[in-house]
Amino acid sequence: MANINELLEELNPAQLKAVQHPPQIPLQILAGPGSGKTKVLTMRIAYLITYCHLPPSSICAVTFTNKAANEMRERLYKLLGKDRTSQIKMGTFHALCAMFLRRYSKTVGLDGNFTVCDADESKKMIAKLLKPYKELLTEKNMTLTENGALGFISKVKAKGWTADDARRYVEEMNALTPQERFVRTMGKFEPWEGEFGLILASVYKDYEKSLREANSVDFDDLLMFGVKLFAKHAKASSWCRHVLVDEFQDTNNMQYDLMVYIARASQCVTIVGDPDQSIYGWRSAEIANLGKMQQDFPATQQIYLEQNYRSTGSILALSLAIVSQDKGRIQKTLRASHAQGPPPVLRIFPIEQVEAAFIAAEIKRLVAFSGVRFNSLSRAIESALQKESIPNRVLAGHKFFERMEIKDVLAYLQLVDNPQYVPAFLRVVNVPSRAVGVKTINEITLRAQQLKISPLKVVERIVDGKIPDTKPPVKKKLASFVHTIRILRRHANGGIAPSKLINALVDSINYKEHLIKTQPDADSRWDNVQELVNFASEVEQNGPEDLVRRMFEADEALHEDVPENRDGEESQDDWEDGMHDFDGDQAEGLRASGDTPLRLFLQASMLSSDTETPEEEKSKEKVTISTCHAAKGLEWPVVMIPAVQSGVFPSTRAEDVDEERRLLYVACTRAKGLLYLTHTTARMMSGEFVPTHMSDFIGSLRDKKETRDLFTETLPSLPQPDRKTIATVTGRSLPDEAEVARRVSEYAKTARHPAWGDNAPFRETTMYTMDEDVVANWTPQSFPSVPLKTSGERNPAGGPGYRQDTVQPVSGPAAFSSSSSLLTTTQRAGVNTLICTTTTDGWSVQLKICCRQVHKQGVWRTAFDAGNQGKANASSSVSEPEHALTATVIGPLNERRAH
């Protein structure tokens, strides 16, 4: 175990002050990027335990992501040892609430086996609920999308309002005159006014009802029920003697309330935050919580951490200049600990493919990280990296758990744990296909409503012959389904490891075969299922149930207090029915505690974003592609931020421009040694080139004399002094001079882009519109006159979609026949697209995109293809026919012949 005294000596005065701050005086640590806040936070926890003698189980540490919680846990192992660390109540607000709600479910009117409903299922649920309102909405000439309704519900929930609260608010507002309303809302327009608002409130009510009926909660519910629990039940938080909240600037009202309630007994609070890094306003985060805390805890003191240990001086200077453009921000500074280093690079490119090629080429010289604004922007970069065979990984959030095959498996398990969870039932009744269609499902659902039991129950009873079969007969078709569920239920109640449960499931339903039959990429999907098994084993090894148990076992008060946690009537029924299926006795204890291995695994799957396999992945040197949001709290030696341009920074959809600027600030401050900002002059948006310009966040700095020199166009040549600086900043040893020379010459030999230092090749982009008569006389055959041979193949899976017809030119102009790449044509009803691509003269590459406008569904559309092999064509609406036909010539790209 590390010696804490020694570690305390390493801290700077401000850090030390923060760590040793008296626990009973509420503390705000305002910590700039790279100021060692995680270190301070973990040290403070260790300090509270070892010096202030707080029991570990009386400390609540809240992080923003579960990943951050795991990292902090790792650090604390070294300071406190595994035993004491595991008693600390640590996790996100969501995860902590989930754990408490399992224990106190009855107190807030939930069942202990509730399922956490993910955003995807929520959306499907809303879509279903919206249907009855469709007619009314069109009649009143209003539009309401799932996302609109979901956004409303989430916003309202962030205030802690139930559906009834929301309805009351809308009614109240509607009773006011427009002037009064204006005053009430402080001039802000709230789209949920009038009849529309009533509909929204009503949808929310339906949604709430559906969730409860399915014995499930969504992400926002976890917080809402958490608040309800702690507000109502003071003993639920009586164990707590100190609360620490990280990333406080990103907490919303519910989370703030949770903090206050958990701290109710002790009034001891430490928060760490940075208003400059507040980037979750769109998720109802409130920077104002900083001020609110000062009011609610009047003794609050602040400590500023402004010494930056992460980045070079020039990176900090630019970052600070960016964020300082926000005039309303709290004045704070950053002091560099390191040398100036090479200035950040700012470069311009015609289109994202070239931008990506540049990044890939530049990375060849550097171990780098690349931060993108949207996940959708990463595609070009990924493929460019692949072309250069640079290993990379995408810092993926939930993507893995959103895959169809993963959701299928999880749905079975959810259904086993929570028979009432209708979304899971609907997902898997017919997976693999059991010849159960919509009609049967509707019949079952109807019966379920009549009998006031879950659809699963209905099916079980039919199969058992307890109730008569439905009209499209179910008994035979669904016997295997019920059988599977019962096998799994028995295993689960016997406390089997979730990884084994998954194996039992895929065996029982022959899932692999099902994938092969229905999915063209069955192999990779099956790999994903195996990956899920791995994830499950990992969760088992880390022993979350053990961990959760230890978090709670020290709290005697809690044990006395656990309300009788019986399952609901519905499950009770299952219990009896399934009696012959499992030996219930040993399951009893687990059920009562609310933490079965299965339940914990499911919860981890829903709440975790930490999908990385630590050992093998982290040791490899890889380029990381991440969104700017996901990059928060992380750092890399080199950071490249593409698409720093209009429409992206700030996003066209953003409501808060200042927040967008802060996001760029967060991204820039991830860099230790080198920072690149690039942008393009055109961006492909839903099939059309839209001209873009440099982000104003950067442009305004470049246009001013005082700030112009904060960046450079020249690529860093990394002379020895710069190499030394970067080595220092990144904490790596200085590379050997001879080795550098050898690598540079090696690079020069193999580099496909020796000319990146020169801007010329990228400024030859032209976009123009073709003559109208060309448009008028265009036929698929006229340009070029190449007979095309098609070979359309249906999707072998039989599902929607088909392979694009890839054709070889049989004859034609030399330029085309000599082209080694593709000529693609797609013919879908009403859309004729001809794409001519890549001509090569050995010196340069020319990319031609030819498009044709087509009148379709009353609008003029442009049909074209960017020339990606095997990729589908795109079509998009355009207002004016004459703009529809465009040709873009880019080039010469680069490929210079070596002399």
Add this chain to the structure above:
DNA sequence: AGATAGCACTTTTTT
């Protein structure tokens, strides 16, 4: 009931 083709919608960011 299942297959298919066309249509519509999204695409910010995450627990």
Add this chain to the structure above:
DNA sequence: AGTGCTATCT
């Protein structure tokens, strides 16, 4: 620019 829903067909 890919995916999922729906109407229509088999």
